[in-house]
Amino acid sequence: MASEIKISLPLYKVFYAVFFVVVLSIIRGVTYTNEIGIALEPPMAMLAAVFCADTYTQEITSNRSEIQRLYPMVKRVRSILERLAVQGIFLLLLAATGYGLFFAFQAPQAFFYQAGGAKAEIQEFLLYLAAIIVTIGFFGTLSNTLAAFFSNVWIGIGISLGIWIVSNSSIGDKYFGSWNLFSYTFRDVENGSNLCWIYGKVICICAVAVMLAVLPKILRGCRGSAGGKKEGQKDEY
Amino acid sequence: MSIKIEDLTVVFKNKVTAINHINLEIPKGILGLLGENGAGKTTLMRVLTTILEPSDGTVSFEGMSYNSGNYAEIQGKIGYLPQEIELYPSLTVQECLEYMGDLSCIPKRTCKERIQYYLERTNLLEQRKKKMKQLSGGMKRRVGLVQALLNEPEFLVIDEPTTGLDPEERIRIRNLLVEFSENRTVLFSTHVVEDLIATCNQIAVMKKGEFLYSGSIGELLEQARGHVWLCKAVDEKTARELEKNYHVSSKQYVNGSLQIRLISKMMPPMECKPCEATLEDAYIYITNFSA
Numbered sequence: 001m002a003s004e005i006k007i008s009l010p011l012y013k014v015f016y017a018v019f020f021v022v023v024l025s026i027i028r029g030v031t032y033t034n035e036i037g038i039a040l041e042p043p044m045a046m047l048a049a050v051f052c053a054d055t056y057t058q059e060i061t062s063n064r065s066e067i068q069r070l071y072p073m074v075k076r077v078r079s080i081l082e083r084l085a086v087q088g089i090f091l092l093l094l095a096a097t098g099y100g101l102f103f104a105f106q107a108p109q110a111f112f113y114q115a116g117g118a119k120a121e122i123q124e125f126l127l128y129l130a131a132i133i134v135t136i137g138f139f140g141t142l143s144n145t146l147a148a149f150f151s152n153v154w155i156g157i158g159i160s161l162g163i164w165i166v167s168n169s170s171i172g173d174k175y176f177g178s179w180n181l182f183s184y185t186f187r188d189v190e191n192g193s194n195l196c197w198i199y200g201k202v203i204c205i206c207a208v209a210v211m212l213a214v215l216p217k218i219l220r221g222c223r224g225s226a227g228g229k230k231e232g233q234k235d236e237y
Numbered sequence: 238m239s240i241k242i243e244d245l246t247v248v249f250k251n252k253v254t255a256i257n258h259i260n261l262e263i264p265k266g267i268l269g270l271l272g273e274n275g276a277g278k279t280t281l282m283r284v285l286t287t288i289l290e291p292s293d294g295t296v297s298f299e300g301m302s303y304n305s306g307n308y309a310e311i312q313g314k315i316g317y318l319p320q321e322i323e324l325y326p327s328l329t330v331q332e333c334l335e336y337m338g339d340l341s342c343i344p345k346r347t348c349k350e351r352i353q354y355y356l357e358r359t360n361l362l363e364q365r366k367k368k369m370k371q372l373s374g375g376m377k378r379r380v381g382l383v384q385a386l387l388n389e390p391e392f393l394v395i396d397e398p399t400t401g402l403d404p405e406e407r408i409r410i411r412n413l414l415v416e417f418s419e420n421r422t423v424l425f426s427t428h429v430v431e432d433l434i435a436t437c438n439q440i441a442v443m444k445k446g447e448f449l450y451s452g453s454i455g456e457l458l459e460q461a462r463g464h465v466w467l468c469k470a471v472d473e474k475t476a477r478e479l480e481k482n483y484h485v486s487s488k489q490y491v492n493g494s495l496q497i498r499l500i501s502k503m504m505p506p507m508e509c510k511p512c513e514a515t516l517e518d519a520y521i522y523i524t525n526f527s528a
Contacts, residue, residue: 003336006327062323067384069288070312071340079340 001082007058008083009090013051020047021094025101032111033121034189036102037128041185042168044095044132045139049160051091052140055083056148056219057156073216080215084144088136095132099125111189131184131201138181138204139164145211148218179203239265239422240285240392245294247280247446255280257446258294267418269433269454270426271520272443278426279320281443282394285424286317298392313341316390318381320397320426326370330361330380333369334387341388348387355383358413360406374401382410386417393423399432411435430516442523449527454516461519464502464526468509470495479505484521502526 020043028039059065068076102108110121139160147156166172167181180186183200240263247256256277272278283289284296287308296303298311325333331352338348356362359379364372372380382398398414399407407429414423415436427433433440434454441451450457465486470476476488476495483499490496498512499505500521514522 003325003328003332006332007325010327063319063321064324066283066286066288066319067317067322067337068340070286070315070317072309072313072342075340075342 001086004079004082005086008055008086014090017047017051017091017094021098022101025098026105028102030102030106030108032189033103033108034111034124036099036108037124037131038185038189039102040095040098040128041132041135042164042182044091044098045135045168045182046161046164048088048091048136048139049143049164050157052084052087053143053147053153053156053160055087055140055144056080057151057153060148060151061153069221073219076219077216080144080219081212084137084140088133088140091136091140092129092133095136096129099128128184131197134201134204135181135184137208141208141211145215145218148215176200239263239299241295241297242285243295243297245281245284245296246292247277247284247289248292255446256284256291259446259448261441261448261451263422263424264439265418265420265422266438267414267423267425267436269437269440270424270443271428271430271433271440273524276443277446278443279396280446282317282396282424282426285392286315286394287312313388314391316385316388316393318385318395318398320400322381324369324377324380324384327368329366329368330356330372331365333380334384337384338387343388351387351389352383355386358409359383360409375403375406378402379406379410391421393417393421395423396426397428398425399427399429407432408435430520434516442520444524450523457519457523458514458516461500461514461522463511464500464522465512465514465518466499466501466505466509467512468497468499468505468507470497484525486515486518486521500525 024040024043028043030036030039054061059068142163143156143160145156146159147153150156163181167176168185172180172182173186177183178196178199180200181204183197187197188194242259242261242263245256245259246254248254259281270278270281280289284291284303287303298314301307301311303311325336328336334352334356335345335348338352339345343351352365353362356365359382361376361379361383364376369377369380378398378401382395385393385395395414399410402410411432414425417423418436425433425436437454439452440454440457442449442457450460468479470479470488471494473495476497479485479497479499483501483505485497485499487498488495498518500518504511
C-alpha cells in the first residue's frame with residue numbers, strides 16, 4: 001500500500017489539488033453555511049475526474065502495461081483499486097478541509113442555528129461528507145475506466161467533463177431530478193430533512209459497481225482482434 | 238525444443254504485415270534476434286509474451302498452445318523487458334522491484350533474496366535506495382532487466398537489454414544472461430553484434446517480417462565466407478564510388494591509405510583480397526544477398 005501511495009500521489013498532483021481547493025474556498029462566495037456543500041460538490045467532482053484519470057493509463061504511457069500483462073489479473077485489479085482508494089481518501093480529506101476553509105475565509109452565516117444550532121451544522125457537514133464520498137468515488141472511477149478503455153487519459157477526462165456538464169445543469173436537474181448525479185447540489189437546501197437526493201447517489205454507487213466489475217475486461221484488452229491493437233501497443237514492428 | 242512458432246502471421250488493422258508466415262523453433266539457451274528497424278522483432282516478441290494475438294498461425298510453449306485457456310499459466314513462466322519502459326519514478330529501486338515482485342506473486346522473502354542477488358549481479362546494490370527517476374539510463378535498463386528475471390522465468394524475452402550500458406556493465410549483463418540461460422530459453426534482441434557473439438548459440442535474422450536465417454552463428458559466418466573483401470581506396474572519391482556500388486561494412490585509414498571492407502558475391506574489379514567474415518559482415522550479406 002505504501003508503494004501505491006507513492007505511485008498515485010506524486011507531489012505535483014497533491015500540489016494542484018490543494019491549490020484548487022484553497023482558491024475555490026476563497027473565490028466561490030457563500031452566504032450561508034448550507035451553501036458550502038453546493039459550492040464544493042461539482043468542483044470536487046471535476047477535480048476527482050482529472051486526478052484519477054491516469055490511475056491506470058500511467059501504466060500504458062510508461063509501457064509498464066506490457067509487463068503488467070504477465071501478472072495475475074487479481075493482482076492487477078487490486079493495485080488499481082488500491083490506487084483509486086488512496087486517491088479517493090486524499091480527495092475526501094481535501095474536501096473536508098475545503099469545507100473548513102470556507103468557514104475560515106468567508107465566515108458564512110449559520111443558516112441552521114435558529115432551528116438546530118451546532119448539532120444541525122454537524123449534521124449538515126456529515127451529509128456533505130456522505131455525498132462527496134460518493135461523488136468523488138463516481139467521477140474518479142468514471143474517468144479512470146474511460147481512460148483505461150480508450151487508452152487515453154484525455155478521452156477519460158473529456159467524457160467525464162461532458163457527463164459533469166450535463167448533470168450539473170438545469171437540464172440535468174429538470175430531467176433527472178432526485179436521480180441526478182448531482183442531486184445533492186440541486187437539493188432543497190432550506191429543507192434539510194428532505195433526503196430524496198440520496199437516490200442520485202445510489203445511482204452513482206451502482207454505476208461505480210458496474211465500472212469496477214468491467215475493469216478486468218478492460219485491463220485484459222481486446223484479445224482476439226486478429227492483430228488489432230491492444231493496450232499500449234504502438235506502431236512498432 | 239522449447240518454443241515452437243508455426244506459420245505465424247501478424248497483420249495490423251492498417252493492413253501492414255508485421256510478420257509474414259514465419260516458422261521457428263526456439264531451443265533452450267539464448268537465441269539472438271537480429272534485424273533492421275521495422276523488421277518485426279518487437280511484434281514477434283509481443284506475440285511470444287502474449288501481449289499481442291497473431292492474425293494467423295500458432296505458437297506453443299513446451300507443447301502448451303498459446304490460447305486464452307493457457308495464457309495465465311504461460312504468462313507466469315515468462316519474463317519480459319520491453320525496448321522502452323519507464324519504471325515507477327517515485328519509488329526507490331528496492332521498492333520498485335518489491336512492488337513488481339508482489340504483483341507477480343513472488344513470496345516476500347524470496348523476492349527480497351532475489352532482489353539482493355540480482356542487484357548485486359547487476360552492480361546496482363549501492364543504488365537500491367535511490368529513486369528510479371534519479372538513475373541514469375543504463376541503470377534504469379539494468380533495473381528493468383532485474384524485474385524481468387525476478388520470477389526466474391523459464392522463457393525470458395529481452396529487447397535490447399544492453400542499450401546505454403558502458404562496456405564493463407555490458408559484459409556483466411552478458412555473463413549474467415549466459416548463466417541464467419542454463420536450462421532456460423532466452424530470446425535476446427539487440428543491434429549490438431558483439432553481445433550476440435558473446436552470448437548466443439543460435440541466431441535468427443529478420444527482415445520485413447520474415448526470417449532470412451535461423452541457425453548457428455558458425456553456419457551464418459560460413460555462408461558469408463568468400464564474400465567479404467578488403468580493398469584499398471587511393472582517395473576519398475574512390476571510396477565514395479565503392480560505397481555506391483557495394484555494401485561497405487567498414488572503412489578506416491591504415492598507414493595513410495583508406496582501407497575498405499565490403500561485401501560482394503564477386504571479387505570487385507580492383508586491388509583487394511578476401512578476408513574472414515565477422516558477424517556484422519555476415520548480417521549484411523544475409524540481409525542483402527539472401528534469396
